[in-house]
Amino acid sequence: MHHTSPLSQIYLDANATTPVLPQAAKAALGAMEDLFGNPSSSHITGLKAKSLMEQTRLRAKQILGSGQxxxxxxxxxxxxxxxxxxxxxxxxxxxxxxxxxxxxxxxxxxxxxxxxxxxxxxxxxxxxxxxxxxxxxxxxxxxxxxxxxxxxxxxxxxxxxxxxxxxxxxxxxxxxxxxxxxxxxxxxxxxxxxxxxxxxxxxxxxxxxxxxxxxxxxxxxxxxxxxxxxxxxxxxxxxxxxxxxxxxxxxxxxxxxMAALNQVFAMLLAEQDSAFHSLSTLVDYREQLAQALKRAFPTLVFNHSFDNSVPTTLNFAVPGFSSKEIMDLFDAANIRVSSGSACSSKVTRSFVLDAMGLPAWQSESAIRLSFGPAMTQTEVDQACERIQSAANALGNSCLTLSSGEASADKQPLNGLVQLKSGSSCSWIYADQESKQAVVIDPLPELDQRIDTLLQCQQLEPIAFIDTHGHADHVSGRVALAARYLPEQTSDHLGWPEDHQITEIGARPAQAISLGQYSLVKLATPGHTNDSISLLLCSPQGEVSYAFCGDLVLMGSLGRTNFDSSCAKQMYNSLKLLHSLIGDDTLLCPSHDYNNEFTTSFAAEFRVNPLLNEVINGTISMAQFELQKARLDTHLKDEAGSEIICGAYTGGCSKAKVKEYDSQSLQLQVSQSPQLKLLDIREPHEYALQHELGTLSEQTINVPMTRLVQFVQEHKQESDAEWVLVCRSGSRSLVAAQALHRLGFNKIAHLKGGYALSDS
Incomplete structure (x- = not known):
């Protein structure tokens, strides 16, 4: 597979490592070819090697001022x-x-x-x-x-x-x-x-x-x-x-x-033509890059003072964006940066910025842009241009608000978007024809992202609704409703008082219109006594999505050990919801602890024995209450993803999906012309770098934020051959495992992603 790109790499991660200078590489090669002697040997070849070693040591002493x-x-x-x-x-x-x-x-x-x-x-x-x-x-x-x-x-x-x-x-x-x-x-x-x-x-x-x-x-x-x-x-x-x-x-x-070091030392000492620049030049480079970043991201903050830091490092954060998102964006623009220390790339926040007392969001969103003293003005110019291109791609993808001509490039949003902050989910459903939207379980951390999306797409929100009173976070609903719907009256979860009465499953229910669709409110207490589920129904009365809050989670059920919980009510709510939506309707919960995106009763039956027994009528309400209490006791002291993984043995096991490398995928494509590639990068990444050479005609872009809608639209193609691709292979593996869980049995992914594909 040939992944082509017109952009050359701009490497701005010098604090992690640097390329070897051509002069240093040449010196190292010369030592391997000519000065290959052992410095401990007493013959001429060894003496020459020892001479080089001592010259390197002498230069090091000069540079360091090491004296004795x-x-x-x-x-x-x-x-x-x-x-x-x-x-x-x-x-x-x-x-x-x-x-x-x-x-x-x-x-x-x-x-x-x-x-x-x-x-x-x-x-x-x-x-x-x-x-x-x-x-x-x-x-x-x-x-x-x-x-x-x-x-x-x-x-x-x-x-x-x-x-x-x-x-x-x-x-x-x-x-x-x-x-x-x-x-x-x-x-x-x-x-x-x-x-x-x-x-x-x-x-x-x-x-x-x-x-x-x-x-x-x-x-x-x-x-x-x-x-x-x-x-x-x-x-x-x-x-x-x-x-x-x-x-x-x-x-x-x-x-x-040592020969390479010797050459670097020589340039530092300016004994010959040096690739290294003066402090004033490096300060000028930093200023150019800092100004480019501020133009591209007006809300950006720097995480350190330039007064007491070397000019070759800029550490910054962009409000509303995680470090992973900015890294992926820059990587798509062929700019290499990092989220902090390369030695701790799996860490989600910076202990350095924590120690400096910076706000948690800055620590979690930190990006380090670093260059070496051999940086050139040409590279700075290219980097500044590329940074602006990356920001423009965000604007075209409605992740930032940008003015001007690029608006024609914006892809209209029609359907379901899943936004996440940690393990919590917010859902936006947009109807492009009516330009209406509804936002479900809005998180305060995503306030700016939701606001930008609504403004950029010129959508009119008809409601901001919570599926229950959230115990683990403050809802972002109140602030958004005050901004967009100041005149609307609603209940404490945001359900509008101005609603219609409809019927679902021969039951009267409240509903609001969303274009040709209707959003039906269903009381499903259990996790909390105010829990509701919201069913998005087509004009034909079919349920497309069920936004179920914490009633059903991937691999588990919502906890029922809060003061406002009731396991007996949950038992009835599970039966009611299943009777109305059946086995295959997609469930969209308010938490996704394990990166599984969505689920259905059919998918849950395979991993969730307690839910299976409830729906199949093989367990009584009293028995369910006992078993649920036992599970909740087990979960009481757990945190994070352990809440889910601790509930059902094996409930969090990940399927081993098929993996291709570049060559084997190319071969498979030639043998299976019906195979489809699914590029799951976000639109801004795809726009910056999407050419796939001979495979581009078989590739469609479905970002992870739209993956749930993809599942809904392609349920009938679950037996088709799909290969997921992303930048590094990490996201495509997670998404492939999630799709496999939902019945896409021939799902595969490209190991190593574009990063390791042939160029």
Whole structure:
């Protein structure tokens, strides 16, 4: 499969790693081809290798201003951190007072490699010191008063020169004075990984004992680094063996890595044509990028002050958008950014921004844009242009409001949209013909997203309705109703008083019109005594969707252990709802703990034995009440997704769906012309980058927010061959598993997504 794109990559994730500079790569290759000798060998080939190694060490000393201090080459910063901590703690252990409680101090915004390593060696060496995080202020600066109070009892203090997420730098001179005024003997390590090439370093003029560095953060290959050891600081070899590096670090030296570092050092020292730019140029680049971001996203906030951060890092958040959404958007525009530390990419929020006391939404939505000192003006220009293109795509997809000509490109919204915040769901049903819409279970976190969608699509909301009084969050209904429907009178859930009376299943019911459709209110108490279900009925009287709140959840039933709950009522409500909608109507709950989007009674019968027994009449109301109470007791102390997974054994197991790689998919397409590709990226991603070469004619775009409507419209094609694709394969796998659960038996997905497809 050939995924073609006219856009070249703009790489703005330099704090995670950098490309190897051509000059450095050439030097590394030269070392492999010509200077391949072992530096420990005494013949000419070995002596030449050793000469290169010592030249690299000499240049490192010049750059760091290391004076009489040692420079030891390592595999990278993590090894340097272990070397420093092990050396300091072994020395400290030799003179511990058994009657004294000691501490190990580290910055609260430190890379996790540092506190994790401190904890590891503290335990292994049986020192028993207490690990304490040094607080920071809202600008990320370490609390000197805390250090002054705590450092007298500290065996070691670890700080950072430049933070990897925010670019915030510490005042090393002020730290030096504070630390040594209160404990001249404490061992001090400074993580200098992000400082190299971005901040002046004169280590011999400080009392820093240890400073680790990593080559791949500054255009050298991965697998090479070095650590500074102050003259006189204690040292214990972390790697013992053949005695290389003067017995300080054994193992045959990584000469190609050193050759690359040597070239990078030469450019830093400006001994030859340098790819690196001055501080003033880098500050100018940051300003251009910051202005482009603010033009593209007017509500954007920066998560750090430019006054005390290096110019090569911008950390920001866009209100109303998660970091995942912005990352996917930028990735579609071929801009590479990250959501924080690359070493913790699965973390959903930034502990660094939490430590700085920033609001939770900024921490959860943080994006890090970082570039290296070899960035060029051409790349900055391209990045600024690409950022604007990405923002335009959001506007065309009605995720932001944009003025002007692009409105003709907006896709009209007709049908059901599922929006999520965490595990909670909001539902919007729009009727394009009448330009009317209804919003069900609106979440305050999605207020801006809902508002933007309604305005952009020029939809007239007829009601904002909750399916019950939500215990786990405040409803966003009141604010939206006040904005759009100030004159409307309704009950406490938002159901309009101005409604009609209709019949459903020979029962009288209240209804409101939505274009040619009608939304019917059905009392379904149980989870709470005010719980309702809303049935969207076609002109022919068929129920298209049942918005059931927390009555039926994927793999479970709503809890009935609240004060306003009643299991007996739930028993009757389940029977009533099933009698009106049958096995196959899609249920749209207000929570989706397991990324399963939607369900039906038929799908639930396969995983939910209690529900099966209720509907099939094999359990009495009294028996149901007992079993439900038992389940609710089991769930009482659980949280998050465990609420669902703990209810029914196997209820959360995921189907193993078929996976294709690029080549096998291409072959399958040639053999099965009826196969359809389903691109589940959001419209803004698809618009920015959607060419699929020879497969484009067989591809349709159905974003995950519209997946429930896709299921409804293609129920009769559940036996067809569908292959889901997305950017990385993660979303397509989740969606494929959900569709398989709903009876799409031949569903598959493209493993690795577009990211690993042939280009």
């Amino acid at each position: 201090g040692n420079i030891i080459f390592t595999s990278g910063a993590t090894e340097g951190i272990q070397t420093a901590i092990l050396s300091a703690l072994i020395k400290a252990k030799a003179s511990l007072d058994p009657n004294k409680q000691y501490s190990l101090l580290y910055g609260a915004t430190e890379h996790k490699a540092v506190p994790n390593s401190l904890a590891h060696w503290n335990q292994l060496l049986e020192i028993g010191a207490e690990l304490k995080a040094i607080p920071v202020d809202d600008k990320g600066a370490l609390d000197l008063d805390f250090i002054a109070a705590e450092v007298p009892n500290a065996l070691m203090i670890c700080t950072m020169a430049v933070n990897n997420e925010t670019g915030v730098y510490q005042d090393l001179k002020a730290l030096d004075t504070c630390i040594r005024d209160h404990n001249p003997e404490v061992f001090w390590m400074v993580d200098c990984v992000q400082a190299l090439g971005k901040r002046p370093l004169a280590l011999a003029q400080t009392s820093i004992d240890y400073a680790p560095f990593s080559g791949h953060k500054l255009y050298a290959p991965k697998g090479i680094g070095f650590v500074y050891i102050r003259d006189g600081a204690p040292f214990t070899p972390f790697i013992a063996g053949g005695g290389q590096e003067g017995g300080l670090r054994s193992g045959t030296e990584n000469l190609p890595g």
